[in-house]
Amino acid sequence: MTPQFSKKAVKIDIGDGAAIPVKKDSGLFNAWWLTFFGAIGIIIYLCVTQPEPYWRILQFLPDGIVVTFQVTVLSILLSLVLGLITGLGRLSRNKTLNLIASTYVEIIRGIPLLVQLFYIYYALGRLEFFKGLPPMAAAVVAMGICYGAYMGEVFRAGIDSIDKGQAEAARSLGFTRAQTMMYVILPQAWRTILPPVGNEFIALLKDSSLVSILAVSDLLRRGREFASESFLYFEAYTMVALVYLVITLFLSKGVSKMEQRLNYYERD
Amino acid sequence: MNGTRPIIEIKNVYKFFGQLQALHDVSLSINSGEKVVIIGPSGSGKSTLLRSINRLETIDSGTITVDGKDINAKVNDINQIRQELGMVFQSFNLFPHKTVLGNLTMAPMKLKKVPELEARKRALSLLDKVGIRDKAEVYPAMLSGGQQQRVAIARALAMNPKIMLFDEPTSALDPEMIGEVLDVMVTLAREGMTMVVVTHEMGFAREVADRVIFMDHGQIVETGTPEHFFTNPEHPRTQKFLSQIL
Numbered sequence: 143m144t145p146q147f148s149k150k151a152v153k154i155d156i157g158d159g160a161a162i163p164v165k166k167d168s169g170l171f172n173a174w175w176l177t178f179f180g181a182i183g184i185i186i187y188l189c190v191t192q193p194e195p196y197w198r199i200l201q202f203l204p205d206g207i208v209v210t211f212q213v214t215v216l217s218i219l220l221s222l223v224l225g226l227i228t229g230l231g232r233l234s235r236n237k238t239l240n241l242i243a244s245t246y247v248e249i250i251r252g253i254p255l256l257v258q259l260f261y262i263y264y265a266l267g268r269l270e271f272f273k274g275l276p277p278m279a280a281a282v283v284a285m286g287i288c289y290g291a292y293m294g295e296v297f298r299a300g301i302d303s304i305d306k307g308q309a310e311a312a313r314s315l316g317f318t319r320a321q322t323m324m325y326v327i328l329p330q331a332w333r334t335i336l337p338p339v340g341n342e343f344i345a346l347l348k349d350s351s352l353v354s355i356l357a358v359s360d361l362l363r364r365g366r367e368f369a370s371e372s373f374l375y376f377e378a379y380t381m382v383a384l385v386y387l388v389i390t391l392f393l394s395k396g397v398s399k400m401e402q403r404l405n406y407y408e409r410d
Numbered sequence: 411m412n413g414t415r416p417i418i419e420i421k422n423v424y425k426f427f428g429q430l431q432a433l434h435d436v437s438l439s440i441n442s443g444e445k446v447v448i449i450g451p452s453g454s455g456k457s458t459l460l461r462s463i464n465r466l467e468t469i470d471s472g473t474i475t476v477d478g479k480d481i482n483a484k485v486n487d488i489n490q491i492r493q494e495l496g497m498v499f500q501s502f503n504l505f506p507h508k509t510v511l512g513n514l515t516m517a518p519m520k521l522k523k524v525p526e527l528e529a530r531k532r533a534l535s536l537l538d539k540v541g542i543r544d545k546a547e548v549y550p551a552m553l554s555g556g557q558q559q560r561v562a563i564a565r566a567l568a569m570n571p572k573i574m575l576f577d578e579p580t581s582a583l584d585p586e587m588i589g590e591v592l593d594v595m596v597t598l599a600r601e602g603m604t605m606v607v608v609t610h611e612m613g614f615a616r617e618v619a620d621r622v623i624f625m626d627h628g629q630i631v632e633t634g635t636p637e638h639f640f641t642n643p644e645h646p647r648t649q650k651f652l653s654q655i656l
Contacts, residue, residue, distance in 0.1 A: 311503035311562075314464055315517040315569060316493035325520060329507050 178391040181384050188381075195374050199365075199381045206364030207385065213281055213360060214347045220286025221346070222339070225293025230323070232298045243294065250291035256352055259284045263356045281353035289346050296342065300335035301327055333404045340397030344390050351386070361385060417442040417573060417604055418463060423472030425458060425628075432458045433469065434628040442572075445605045447615040447636075450625035451651060456608045459625070460577050463606065464495040477572060493521065496566030500578040502558040504550035510537065510561050511546045514568045522569070529568075536564040540594050556587030560594055567598075574598065576607040612656060616640060624648045 188196040231243025250258070263280040266272045304327050312322040354363035365382035369375045418440040425433035432455045440446050448456045461467040463474060465481050465488050477494060479486045505513050514533035518524040524532075537543040540560040542553075550558055559579055566574060576595065580588040592614050599605055599618040609615065615622050615636055622639045624632045624647075632645045640656070643649050 305501075305503070307499060307501050307503035308505065310466055311497075311499065311505070313489075314466060314492055314495070314497035315566070316489045316521050317517065318489050321520065325516065326505055330505075333507075 174391060174395065178388065178395075181387045181391070185381070185384050185388070195372065195377050196381060199368055199374075199378055200385075202368050203361060203364050203381065203385060206359055206361035207389070209278075209358060209364075210347065210350055210360040210362075213278070213285065213350045213353055213358065214343065216282045217285035217289060217350070218339075218343050218346055220282060221289035221293045221342070224286065224290025225297050228290060228294025229297025229301060232294060233301055247291045247294055250288055255285070255288050255349055256355075258288050259352055259356060262287075277353075277356040277358045281350075281356050281358050285346060285350060285353070289342060292342060293339065296335055296338045297331075300331040300338075303334050304330050336404060337397060337401045340393075340400060344393050344397070347393070348386065348390060415442055416440060417477055418606070419473075419475045420459070420463070421473045423459075423462065423469050423474065425455075425462065425467065425469045431628050432467075433462070436472070436628070436630055438623070438630065440604065440606060443602050443604055444620045445599050445603075445618050446607070446621050446623060447619040448606065448608045448623045448625060449610065449612070449615065449651070450631075454625040455628040456625045457577055458628075460575050460606060460608050463573075463575060464492050464497055466497075489521075493569050494572045496563075496569060496571035496574040498559070498562050498566055498574065498576045498579045500581050502550075502555070502562045502582070504558055504562055504565070506550055509547050509549055510542070510553070513550065513561060513565050517565070518568050533564070533568060536567050537561075539567075539597070540564045541590070554587060555583045556590045559583065559587075559591045563591075563594055563598070573604040573606065576605065576609065578608050578610070580609065580611055610655065612640070624651065626651070 185196075185200070189200055228243045228246060231239045232247070234240050234243070253261075259281065262284040263275070263277065267275055267280065301323075308326055308330065309322050312326040313319075317325065350360060351362040354360050354366065357363075359367070362382055365378045369378035372378070416439040418438075420436060420438040423433050423436045424431075434455075436455070436459060438446075438459075448460065450456045458467050462469050463476065463481075465474075469482065474481050476491055479491055481488060481491050504510075505516070508516060511530060511533050514536060515524075515526065515529040518529045518532070519526060534543060534546060537546055540563055542557055542560055545553060545557060545561075550561065553561065563574075563579075579595070580591050583591065588611070592611060595605070595607070595614065596618055605618075607614070607619075617636075619636050622634060622636050623630055624639070624643075624645070626647050632639075632643060632648045634643075639648070640652070643652055
C-alpha cells in the first residue's frame with residue numbers, strides 16, 4: 143500500500159471543446175484574448191462601417207441564438223442525466239447493467255451525430271409512435287442521447303479518479319454503497335467532472351448547428367434564411383461564424399474560471 | 411457480560427489474491443477491552459487480516475464474528491456491524507471536501523440521525539480529546555499528517571464504536587509526528603477501548619499491548635505478551651524479524 147496524502151485531481155481531457163484558456167498557458171491566453179476581442183472588433187467595425195447589410199444581419203440573428211441555447215441547454219441536461227446513469231452503469235459490478243451501459247456508449251460513439259439526427263427525426267419519425275414529434279424535441283433527444291454517451295465516460299473517469307481510500311473510509315464508517323457515492327464520491331468527483339462537462343457544453347453548442355437540418359431555426363439556420371432571401375451568402379455566414387466564435391470563446395473563459403473556483407479546498 | 415468475552419472471533423480464515431495466499435488458516439480470538447498488536451514483515455497478511463474484520467477484504471473460507479455476528483452472513487447487515495468497528499487507515503482518508511468538523515459529524519448525522527447540534531458538540535469534544543479543537547473549521551488539506559491522522563481517529567470515534575482497528579496508522583507520517591498520534595492511541599487504550607493495531611511501532615506495542623501477534627506468510631507464527639515477545643521470542647522467524655527491526 144502506498145500512502146497518498148492529497149491526490150491531485152485528474153484532469154479529463156476530452157479535447158473536442160474549445161481550448162480552455164488558463165493563466166499558465168500564456169500563449170493560449172493571448173490567443174484567446176486576441177480572437178475574442180478581435181471577433182467583437184470585427185463585428186463592431188462591420189456594423190458601423192457597413193450597417194447595410196451587417197447591422198441588419200446582426201438584428202436578424204438573436205432569435206437563432208436563443209434557439210441554439212435552448213437546444214444546447216436542454217440537450218446538456220438530458221445528457222447529464224444519461225451520463226450519470228451510464229457512468230454508474232459502467233462502474234457497476236452488476237454485469238448486465240455494465241453491459242447495457244457499455245453497449246450504449248459503443249453504439250452511440252460509432253454513429254456520426256448527423257446520422258443520429260437524421261435517424262431520430264426522419265427514420266423513427268416514420269413510426270406511428272413518433273409521428274408528429276416536433277423538430278425541436280427530436281433535436282434535443284438526439285443530441286442528448288449522443289452526448290449522454292460521451293458524458294457517461296466523463297462521469298466514469300471522474301468517479302474513477304477518486305482515491306479508493308475515500309470509499310473505504312466511508313464504507314468503514316457504515317455508509318452503504320449508494321450513500322458512499324452520494325455523500326463522498328460524487329461531491330468530490332464534481333470537481334473533476336465539471337470542467338469537461340463545461341467543455342462538452344461548448345462542443346455541444348457548436349454541434350447544435352447540425353440541428354438546422356431538422357428545420358429548427360437555430361443560429362445557423364437563421365443565417366441561412368437571411369442568405370437565401372438576400373443572396374448575401376458571404377455577409378450572412380461571416381456574421382454567423384463571428385457570433386459563434388464570440389459565444390464559444392466567452393463560454394470557454396467561463397469554464398476556465400469555474401475550474402479555478404472548484405479547487406477551493408486544495409492546498410497549492 | 412464481563413470484560414473477557416471474545417468480541418472478535420476469527421476461525422480458520424483463508425484468503426487468496428489470485429494465486430497468492432494472503433491468509434492461511436488464521437484463527438484468533440480477541441476479548442472485549444483487549445489491545446492486540448499485530449506485527450510482521452510486509453506482505454505477511456497482517457493488513458489483510460485487519461481489513462477482513464470489517465469486510466474491506468472478503469475472505470475465501472472460515473468465519474469472522476464481531477460481537478456475536480458473523481460478518482459474512484447474509485442475514486447480518488454489514489453496514490450495521492461496521493458502525494461498531496472504527497477504522498483508521500495508513501493514508502488517513504479524510505474527506506477532503508468536508509471541514510474537519512464535517513468529517514466528524516457526517517456519519518453520525520446521516521447514519522444515526524444524530525441532530526446537528528448534538529453531533530457538533532460531540533465532534534468538538536472529540537477534537538478536544540485529540541488536541542486539535544482549534545482546527546475544527548479548516549479543510550483537511552490544511553493540516554499536517556499527524557493532525558490529519560488525529561482527525562481520522564476522532565472521526566472513527568464519532569460513531570461510538572466498540573472496537574477500533576488501526577492499519578499502520580503512523581507509517582505514512584514524518585517521524586516527528588508519530589508521537590502525537592501514538593499519544594492519542596495510548597490514551598484511547600487507557601480508557602479501555604478494544605483495539606487491534608497493525609504497526610511497526612514496537613515501543614507502542616510494548617507499552618499498551620495485552621498481546622502481540624507475529625504474522626508471516628499469511629500465518630500467525632507466534633502469540634504472546636509484549637514481555638515474552640521482546641525478551642524471549644521462541645520462533646526463529648520471530649527472532650529474525652525482531653532482530654532486524656529493533
